[in-house]
Amino acid sequence: MKNFFKKIAFVLALAMVLVSVAPATANAATKAPSLKKTSKILYIGGDLTGTISDSYRFTFNNAAGYTATWKSKNTKVATIEGKNVVAVGVGKTEVVATLTNKAGKSVQKTATVWVKQNAEEVGFGSTKAVDSPLAVGAKAKVNVYRLVGDKKIWTQNDMATCTDVIKWTSSNTDVATVDKFGTVTAVAAGEATITATATQPQGPTAGESASYKVTVAAGIQSVKQTGLTTAQITFAGNVSAEANKDNVTVKSMVGSTGVKVAVKDLKFDAVDKTKATITTFTEFAKDTEYVVSYKDTSASFVGVDTSKDAVASIKFDTTDVVKAKAETIKFKVYDKNGVDITREEFTNRIDVSLVNATTDCYLDSSAKTITFFTSGKTAEVKATYHTYTYGADYKEITIDAVGTIVSKDVASTTIKSVDVFTAYTGDVDFTKPNKTISVSDTDGSYKVAVKTTNNDGKELSSVGNVSDDKFTFESSDTTTLLIVGDQLYPVKEGGAMVIVKYNKTVIDAYAVTIGSKRVAADVTAKFDRAQLATNASDSVKLTVTVKDQFGAERTKLETIDVKFVSGPKDANQTVPTATVGKNNEFVFEGSIYNVIGGYQYKVTVGNQVRYVGFTTDKAVGTPSFYQLSNTGKAIDTALKVGNTNKTDDKEFKLGLAGYASNGYKILNVPMADGKTVAFDSIPATATGSAVYVEVQGPANKDITPFISVSADGQVVVKPVVMNASGAAIKAPAGNYTVSVFEMNKTNASQTKDNVPVKALIVGGFSITDTQQVPSIAVNSTTSKYGSALLALQDKDDVVTIKIGDTVVNDKVTAVTVIGTGKQIAVTEVTIAVDVNYNGAITTFEQKVPVGVTINLQ
Structure with missing residues (x-):
């Protein structure tokens, strides 16, 4: 307790009276006395920075021959001790000086004193809400207190005893976020530390703090049966390193009692590590509930009918065979929900026949085997499943399927395996493999790509590497699907095999389905907020997202x-037109929809209908709280080589808005850039308030080219900009803090040095850079050139530089070396990579470490 006894004495005492004689100054007789400073902030015991004291002595101009007597209007806030005003309690008061000259003439001057108090400790109440792992999407809150003396202040906006504000932060926002009220939201599996810091608004300066850990469990989100003894589990995150057949359990439910089912295996997907297949020793029973559990999470499914009566479709399990070998054609049998219910008794019911006669192969229908004589050939085979049940016309009810089988060589040259096959449009994403396109995709926008591994374990991709001596693709049926290079041109609905070759040798084949014309099948309509204030500053945005059947x-x-359905009496029933360039965005202005009540709208896309709405209310007065738009946003500055990079994907704004206690927006608050600009917006002879913003980036990094404040008072973030020479440069990667303050000038004589400042809100965003780093392969340490630059620009000389599979030696523009003779050490090269940014070709410089010693000619 700083100054404890001093404070008690002052609080109990009456206002002390100070009589002082101001020193004489030249030519003061003709001017009235005035205070040199009319306001002051004091901190009880001094502030965190050590620059704001707990006492202050006010002085005068033109006070020669006057004596001053001081009084405090509220001695519970500040008292007079000797020649100083001393802070004793949180609050605001005025101290009055009565100046009297020898002639008995008196004049009074008043100064305002704000007394503040830092928190002496920060702590939490019960942490029970976060003691156990949270599931993804779950919310939790732990109450925080600020301690002054022996008093714990539990309400965050209670400034009667402590004036520090609590600032909440998360050590890992990818795992858990925390809002300004301390509510934690679980985002993804992992651990994060949540910290509450008592922050002094002046500065702002961080004071006492307390932290607790949050664990987000990568638990089970859902489970569905996929086979007789298999089910697919979807986890909230990648738990492939922890989850196994011993700690993931399956129970069959008999009433409320769970009977443990023995687990045989748990295998995670090769691409999507959030999905795993669990296999049991026994088959799942029809109409029985099964609960799958991992740690504190679980999900359930009901066993399907796996009898012969449930067979709904069959599928070829054999799509390629080795030439000159009789290979058995295998099948899978599925129910109506796509659950694999394959049994030998079902596959024995299948007959096979060739769709078209061919001399390329021999089909033994009784043994269900096929033999090809050469590689790269295909055959269409029809499979018929016999139900041995008959319809009213006395004809047997059968289930048919047609499959294409391709022949390949025994050895697949240098390719060890084909890992992923996908048909894609735009940028390829091997984590989301696709084998379905539409008959309406006739513009060549869909391409085929594979990712493989050779015998040396090196990963190869066909993207950007399609040529006669590398990857090539062929269609098994050009009447259904044409392939030109890697582009797919569907001719009609149906299916075809895409034959994959490497070095002109067939290595694999994949079935591509050409579906019907694309139609709207999945529509999502959502307002960004459900509350609209009836003023010109507020608006809500309706966004409609449409996906097709694929x-x-x-x-x-x-x-x-979008049509108006219902609303309050006399409501405006018009619907705004879509935002220019974005046919799926509709902005509803509060000044137009200004009748208080609930509004409902019908959104129609094709045969899909959705209903959405919002409510309106008045929002007036002084904001109770503030919000920054786009706070928490994460931007990746990686520039895609060979694809168009768009400004819209990276640039954004942070705007400040004030809200009433009912959650409705009162106004947009323009921000000025920096304290000086903000203060200068208040006329020197007037009072008023101004809001300013400060953005702090990674330590010791210049962020000036990337951060600005627009004319309408929003923070503009441009993570990628063009320099004077037209080359792309990136903002430093790291976390950025956006702090917003209000300056409240209550007295016209206040200067920027003593005007009160209050922190309104602190937000932030992050910038990452996942740009692919070029690889360096050393060919030789002796160059045929006499110049290091020429040596590095020749891919066949000392080193080969690649981005992915693309050689980029010709893009080397500069070389950093150690040494000046014939033998030098190359430490770094600069590569000017061509990128498309907003439709224009520009360059982006990458610094690539080399670390090789070479001998020049």
């Missing part, structure tokens, strides 16, 4: 119709 987005291609 899961591809079709938002820009569909007609979106």
Whole structure:
């Protein structure tokens, strides 16, 4: 307790009276006395920075011949001790000086004193809400207190005893986020430390703090049966290193009692590590509930019918065979939900026949084997499943399927295996393999790509590497699907095999389905907020997202119709037109929809209908709290080589808005850039308030080219900009803090040095850079050139530089070396990579470490 006894004495005492004689100054007789400073902030015991004291002595101008007598209007806030005003309690008061000259003439001057108090400790109440791991999406809150003396202040906006504000931060926002009220939201599996810091608004300066850990469990989100003894589990995160057949349990439910089922295996997907297949020793029983558990999370499914009566479809399990060998054609049998219910008794019911006669192969229908005589050939085979049940016309009810089988060589040259095959549009994403396109995709926008591994374990991709002596693709049926290079041109609905070759040798084949014309099948309509204030400063945005039956987005291609359904009496029933360039965005202005009540709208896309709405209310007065738009945003500055990079994908703004206690927006608050600009916006002879913003980036990094404040008072973030020479440069990677303050000038004589400042809100964003780093392969230490630059620019000389599979030696623009003779050490090269940014070709410089010693000619 700083100054404890002093404070008690002052609080109990009456206002002390100070009589002082101001020193004489030249030519003061003709001017009235005035205070040199009319306001002051004091901190009880001094502030965190050590620059704001707990006492202050006010002085005068033109006070020669006057004596001053001081009084405090509220001795519970500040008292007079000797020649100083001393802080004793949190609050605001005025101290009055009565100046009297020898002639008995008196004049009074008043100064305002704010007394503040730092927190002496920060702590938490019960942490029970976070003691156990949280599931993804779950929210939790731990109450925080600020301690002054023996008093714990539990309400964050209670400034009667302590004036520090609590600032919440998360050590890992990818795992858990925390809002300004301390509510934690679980984002992804992992651990994060949540910290509450008592922050002094002046500065702002961090004071006492307390932390607790949050664990987000990568638990089970869902489970579905996929086979007789298998089910697919979807986890909230990648738990492949921890989850196994011993700690993931399966129970069959008999009433409320769970009977443990023995688990045989748990295998994670090769691409998506959030998915795993669990296999049991026994088959799942029809209509029985099964609960799958991992740690503190679980999900359930009901066993399907796996009898012969449930067979709904069959599928070829054999798609390629080795030439000159009789290979058995295998099948899978599925129920109506796609669950694999294959049994030998079912596959024995299948007959096979060739669709078209061919001399390329021999089909033994009784043994269900096929033999090809050469590689690279295909055959269409029809499979018929016999139900041995008959319809009213006395004809047997059968289930048919047609499959294409391709022949390949015994050895696949240098390729060890084909890992992923995908048909894609735009940028390839091997984590989301696709084998379905539409008959309407006739513009060549869909391409085929594979990712493989050779015998040396090196990963190869066909992207950017399609040529006669590398990867090539062929269609098994050109009447259904044409392939030109790697581009797919569907001719009609159906299916075809894409034959994959490497060095002109068949290595694999994949079935591609050509589906029907794309139509809107999945529509999501959502307002960004459910509350709209009836003023010109507020608006809500309706966003409509449309996907077709194949899961591809079709938002820009569909007609979106929005109609008014219901609302309050005399409500405006018009619907705003879509935002220019974005047919799926509709902005509703509060000044137009200004009748208080609930509004409902019908969104129609094709045969899909969705209903959405919002409520309106008045929002007036002084904001109770503030929000920064886009706070928490994460931007990756990686520039895609060979693809168009767009400004819209990277640039964004942070705007400040004030909200009423009912959650409705009152106004947009323009921010000025920096304290000086903010203060200068208040006329020197007037009072008023101004808001300013400060952005801090990674330590010792210049962020000036990337951060600015727009004319309408928003923070503009441009993570990628062009320099004077037209080359792309990136903002430093790291975390950025956005701090917003309010300056409240209550007295016209206040200067920027003593105007009160209050922290309104602290937000932030992060910038990452996942740019692919070029690889360096050393060919030789002796160059045929006499110049290091020429040596590095020749891919066949000392080193080969690649980005992915693309050689980029010709892009080397500069070389950093140690030494000046014939033998030098190359430490770094600069590569000017061509990138498409907003439709224009520019360059992006990458610094690449080399670390090789070479001998020049």
